[in-house]
Amino acid sequence: MGRAEARQARTRGARRAARRGRPSGGKRTGIRRFFTWKKILGTFFGFCLLGMLGFVILYLVVDIPEGNAAAKKQSNVYRYSNGKVIARTGDVNREIVDLDKVPEDVQKTFVAAENKSFYKDEGIDFKGTARGVLNTLTGKGKQGGSTITQQYVKNYYLSQDQTVSRKLKELVVSLKVDRETSKDDILAGYINTSYYGRGAYGIQAAAQAYYGIDAKKLNVRQGAYLAALLQAPSQYDWAAATPTGKKLVKQRWNYVLDNMVEEGWLDSGKRSGMTFPTPENPKAPPGREGQIGYLVEEAKREVLRNSGLSEAEFEAGGYTVTLNIDPKKQKQLEKAVDAKLNDKLDRKKNKADARVQAGAASVDPKTGKVLAMYGGEDYVKHYTNNATRRDYQSASTFKPLILAAALENGSTTQDGKPITASTVYDGTSERPVKGGDVAFAPPNEDDVSYGPVTVQKAMNKSVNSVFAQMGVDVGMPKVLETAGKLGMDVKGVPAVPAQTLGSMGASPLEMAGVYATLDNHGKKVTPALVASVEHKDRTVDLPDPIGDEVIKRGTADSITSVLTGVVDDGTGRAVRNASQDIAGKTGTSDDNKSAWFTGYTPKLVTSVGLFGEGEKGNQVSMRGAGGFKRVNGSGFPSEIWAAYTFDAMGAPSEFDLDTSMGAAIAPPVEPTTGEPKEPTNEPTKPDDDPTKKPTTKPTEPTQTPTTPTAPPTTPTPTTKPPTQDPDPSSSAGLPDDPDDSLLDRD
Incomplete structure (x- = not known):
């Protein structure tokens, strides 16, 4: 090879080397000097060998320890708020x-x-x-x-x-x-x-x-x-x-x-050929009698729901769970349920009385603390907690949420008028709802027609036709969205006009939280039964029961103002008190399977629900219980609420409301043109005015019948079964309910 050819060969080699990123002498340069496939594989297998060696050493060092699971098991302690x-x-x-x-x-x-x-x-x-x-x-x-x-x-x-x-x-x-x-x-x-x-x-x-x-x-x-x-x-x-x-x-x-x-x-x-073997219902362990079992089991569920602990970890023991329950208020609530309901029912002899289950929850609206809870007659006798069950309709206690959605969204009627407490609607019974995708024409209680009526009066009298139309005017998706913000579980609930009558299930604890959010000027209140969870080896954090503002203060305060009208001049008059501001709403569901009163003062929110339950746990009507044709929200639930609240609330207080509507100001003038007179022969029912307005501590609210515009024309029923019909569960002696199919009766 000549010199020229040699030079050309060297030049070609240099170029190839330059393209490969290394000098023509064949040596690697840069990061490639440290990473080659051989080095990577060698490192990988080296780590594998080290891992295997480490595992062998670990195997030699670690012995099977003594069994210790049983020795570490401890009790969990549950305490009232006072320790x-x-x-x-x-x-x-x-x-x-x-x-x-x-x-x-x-x-x-x-x-x-x-x-x-x-x-x-x-x-x-x-x-x-x-x-x-x-x-x-x-x-x-x-x-x-x-x-x-x-x-x-x-x-x-x-x-x-x-x-x-x-x-x-x-x-x-x-x-x-x-x-x-x-x-x-x-x-x-x-x-x-x-x-x-x-x-x-x-x-x-x-x-x-x-x-x-x-x-x-x-x-x-x-x-x-x-x-x-x-x-x-x-x-x-x-x-x-x-x-x-x-x-x-x-x-x-x-x-x-x-x-x-x-x-x-x-x-x-x-x-x-195998079928699922349904387990038996749980049996309460010793020491869980009365309300204790309800409190302990719900506290445990709340801890597991909010703490991140597994059930096995929690049941291993060593935890001190302090509840927000005030023992004094707890006794007052139990006393009220006994005095106003249990003592007036004969569950052993009267089939209708035996069907009635009561649940209640009381919440501080400023802190979210659950101060008292009534789960049922006795945890040992009735395992299901009536304060937290969600399988019964909320009935008319849902109506305030429809108005809240209207105010929050600035909704208007079909003719473009803003919806407020003074807005006039057609209160005719069974009037077809306008503007909806689904035909809907709900009857009012006892098919009473009110004609032109303000929203305030419609709330006071719980006029179904008005709120069905309002729900469509607002838009049912917006109604359910507002309900969800306030604390109701609306997942999977269809946005249909029938929801305006409270067909959605809810628990007393859930409704207490919803109304507490209204009482707290729109700041979300999630009722908290558990105050703290302590363990010597770990810290357990719980969420704050008071959240952010979910609806505007003006909206929340307007609803509170309107709901004072329900107490002053509506179905909630059984709980009126001359020295105490009160807001609330009654509710009675389809075929009288549930009856409610959820009410509040500035310092205390309490929801009381009564539920008709058959021997197999199925939902049944409460008609005939206590000797009454039907159990309405203004009957036993209101009486329980009043007896408890006026005993537990302390000094009277006034609402601090930022609103320009509702019963907190001079009530709007009722329209007269074209409004028909309401009938004077309304059937006897426990949902109307008491004969006396409660004073500082009300006497027992009676279930005195009236009509919307006239004084009573029939005798006032007592809370004892009538002598002519010792078993109100039978049809004898009881007139037929004219509208058993109604979703709401208040």
């Missing part, structure tokens, strides 16, 4: 049973639910554990799969802490336990240490809690339900589960049984 102990819970409800005391097919339900490879694996699920470690490191929560062995190790040897070190220790201990312990002993330990809800630890306690039998008598259907429970004991408890929870636990139950068929542990023919 007095309400109840102690948390004594471990568990009875260890040998595996041979559990039917073999029931044993297999737990394996099918949690770990189908249990009998073949070596105690750990590397993939699931790696996922759990990664989730912990990245802050994604308590996710990740575990084998039955790992769950048993966590329950019995370790703790519920979600840390990387605990997960690694779980891994090592699980390997050693699997090598040193039989599969049967591991399975027995697992089903005996797991938490099933209802305070039951272990399968024996769970069998008693859900089916009232010993574990040895469980069948495979029942076993599959208990196995399904372990995924979410509180959510899947059939007695307390939401419709979604019931759907999920049924899916889980089917999943367990299908896995058993797949593994050859259950005959497919038997499987196809």
Whole structure:
């Protein structure tokens, strides 16, 4: 090769080297000197070797610890706001049973639910554990799969802490336990240490809690339900589960049984004929009699809902839960319900009386504290908390929210007039609603027609036709949006005109929160039963019950002003007091299945609901209870409200309202042109004016009948059953209700 050719070769090599980013001598430059495929692979395998070496060292160092789960179980203490102990819970409800005391097919339900490879694996699920470690490191929560062995190790040897070190220790201990312990002993330990809800630890306690039998008598259907429970004991408890929870636990139950068929542990023919084994209703543990059980169970639910604690963590014990309940006001509320309702009913002899269930909640509107709560006659006798149940219609207590939506959105009538307390509507009964997409023509109570009527009077008299039209004028989506802002659960509720009559379900606690938000000038009040949760090893934070402004003060204060008119000159007159400002609304639902009074002073908001409940827990009418044709909101609920409020409120107070409408100012002049006179033969009902206006402490409000414009023409009924009809539950002696189909009667 000549010199020229050599030079050309060197030049070409330099160019190629330059393109590769390194000198022509072949040496790498820049960052490529440090990262090559060989170096990357070498580093990776080096880390793998280090990890394996570390795991070997960890395996040699970590021993199986002594079982400590039982030793760490403690009581949870519940206290009133003054520190007095309400109840102690948390004594471990568990009875260890040998595996041979559990039917073999029931044993297999737990394996099918949690770990189908249990009998073949070596105690750990590397993939699931790696996922759990990664989730912990990245802050994604308590996710990740575990084998039955790992769950048993966590329950019995370790703790519920979600840390990387605990997960690694779980891994090592699980390997050693699997090598040193039989599969049967591991399975027995697992089903005996797991938490099933209802305070039951272990399968024996769970069998008693859900089916009232010993574990040895469980069948495979029942076993599959208990196995399904372990995924979410509180959510899947059939007695307390939401419709979604019931759907999920049924899916889980089917999943367990299908896995058993797949593994050859259950005959497919038997499987196809299996029906869901509905558990028994819970039985109250000792010491939960009266109102204590309602307070303790609702406080626990609130802690779990707001604290981020799992049920197993909370039930492990060591927590002091202080409630906002004022023991003095709690006694006053119980006394009022007894004096104004329970003492006047004969539940043993009168079928109608036996159907009546009462619930009430009292809230401080400035702090959101639940000061008193009445859940039912006795937690031991009636497990469902009537103060928090949401399965009965809210009836006319919903009407103020329609007006609130109108004011908040600056809504107008069909002819373009702004909606205010003085706006005139057509109050004719069964008048077709204009402007709606759905035909709707609701009757008024007892089919009374009012003709042209102001919104104020329509609220006072609870005129259905007016608020049905107003709902369409505002737009039902806006009505429900406002209701949601105020605190009602409107998820999945259809935005149809029928909602204006209060067909949506609500609880006394929920309605107390809604009206407390109005009382608090539009700042959101979420009733808080629990004041604090303390534990020696951790801090538990709870949300502030007072939130931001959700509706304008002018809107909230205007509604309060209008609702004083309901008390001064409407269906709420049974609670009038000469020295105390009061706002409120009555409500009576379809076929008299519920009756309400939700009212407030500047310092106290209380909602009282009565619910008709049959022997099987179904909704039934309360007609005939107490000897009355029907139980209206201005009857027993108002009487309970007045007796409690005037005993508990302290010194009289006045509303501080920023509004230019409603009953707080001179009432608007009622239109006269074309307004028909109202009938004077209105049927006897307990929802009209009392004969006397209560003074500082009212006498017992009577259920005296009147007509809208005339004095009574029929005798005033007493609160005792009439002598001619000792059983008001029968049809004898009771005139037919002219409008049993109405969604609202107040």
